[in-house]
Amino acid sequence: MISMGRHAADSDDEAEVDDADRVTVPLGGVTPEAPEATEAAEAARPPGSRPQPGPRGRHAHPDDDDDEPAATKREGTTAADLRLLRTDPALRSRVAAAVVVPFVVYVVILLGIGRMDAFAVWVWIPLITAGIGGGLLLDAAHSKEKKAAG
Numbered sequence: 001m002i003s004m005g006r007h008a009a010d011s012d013d014e015a016e017v018d019d020a021d022r023v024t025v026p027l028g029g030v031t032p033e034a035p036e037a038t039e040a041a042e043a044a045r046p047p048g049s050r051p052q053p054g055p056r057g058r059h060a061h062p063d064d065d066d067d068e069p070a071a072t073k074r075e076g077t078t079a080a081d082l083r084l085l086r087t088d089p090a091l092r093s094r095v096a097a098a099v100v101v102p103f104v105v106y107v108v109i110l111l112g113i114g115r116m117d118a119f120a121v122w123v124w125i126p127l128i129t130a131g132i133g134g135g136l137l138l139d140a141a142h143s144k145e146k147k148a149a150g
Helices: 035-044 077-087 089-113 116-122 124-149
Strands: none
Touching (some): 077 089, 077 124, 089 116
């Protein structure tokens, strides 16, 4: 016997409803606004102005009403790292070397001890080493950039 989940089984406390007893309630049709009303509303607004905001939703934050422009957004860390890598070729080559060298050393060590079959078991070591090395170089570049700017 196949057991049914608790929501799939018929409940004893609910009355049975036949298909003939079911009632379909039609939803109100959506009527488009008359073109004249839309044109009149746009004509009343001065050119170049913003349209009036709609009603606030129940999840709106009180600060959402501010018409002031948002403060200058701070650049995210990933975006800042990518900007540094795009603009500084020397940093780009140092980070690439910091990522590639641990894997080359790892492969050379595995070839030297004759255990290439264990490559996947210990691959986390050069992976972590590469991430730390690249991150340290990027952090150093960011601090150097801050000192130069301020």
